[in-house]
Amino acid sequence: AQSVAQPEDQVNVAEGNPLTVKCTYSVSGNPYLFWYVQYPNRGLQFLLKYITGDNLVKGSYGFEAEFNKSQTSFHLKKPSALVSDSALYFCAVRDAGNQFYFGTGTSLTVIP
């Protein structure tokens, strides 16, 4: 069965420090992987996706993600965190049957 795991419910990081939000997945076939961000009382917004090719994917607002096939991971990164990055982050995978599977989300708090 397809699944996505976000092992950390909460990540705290100081402003200006690099941040990482972790995601691992289990899917048959080649995965399509996505990161979304959700601000309070809003819908999810697309950040970036991995389809194929370069393992480092760049997305919106300075975010990037590293795909690692051997570790089945797709960690979200940003070199320098901003207070405005504080939000809920979701990792998702789309399978060959067109269903999306989401992780349980990671709440990121950037401390001024």
Place this chain on the structure above:
Amino acid sequence: NAGVTQTPKFQVLKTGQSMTLQCAQDMNHEYMSWYRQDPGMGLRLIHYSVGAGITDQGEVPNGYNVSRSTTEDFPLRLLSAAPSQTSVYFCASSYLQGASEQYFGPGTRLTVT
């Protein structure tokens, strides 16, 4: 483009009442889906559709019905509301191509008393 729109934004129902959550998209997306979001559980897929006239069940379909008579609209019907259906509901759409990301509506916050 308005993107994905949902109505209403908020709704309070009594146990046993029925209602329909509306969802519409203007991007000509084939794929549409409904999720519920509950604390600590992420997003769970209720129903989805890959085109007009085609719907299928997701992870948590019980107590919900959907139909897809047009490409644009994908309403979600609660047949007999229960307190366990208190949640935030999101509609999303995308192209059918596997690499396409989903676009989400702003959500409907439903409380069942």
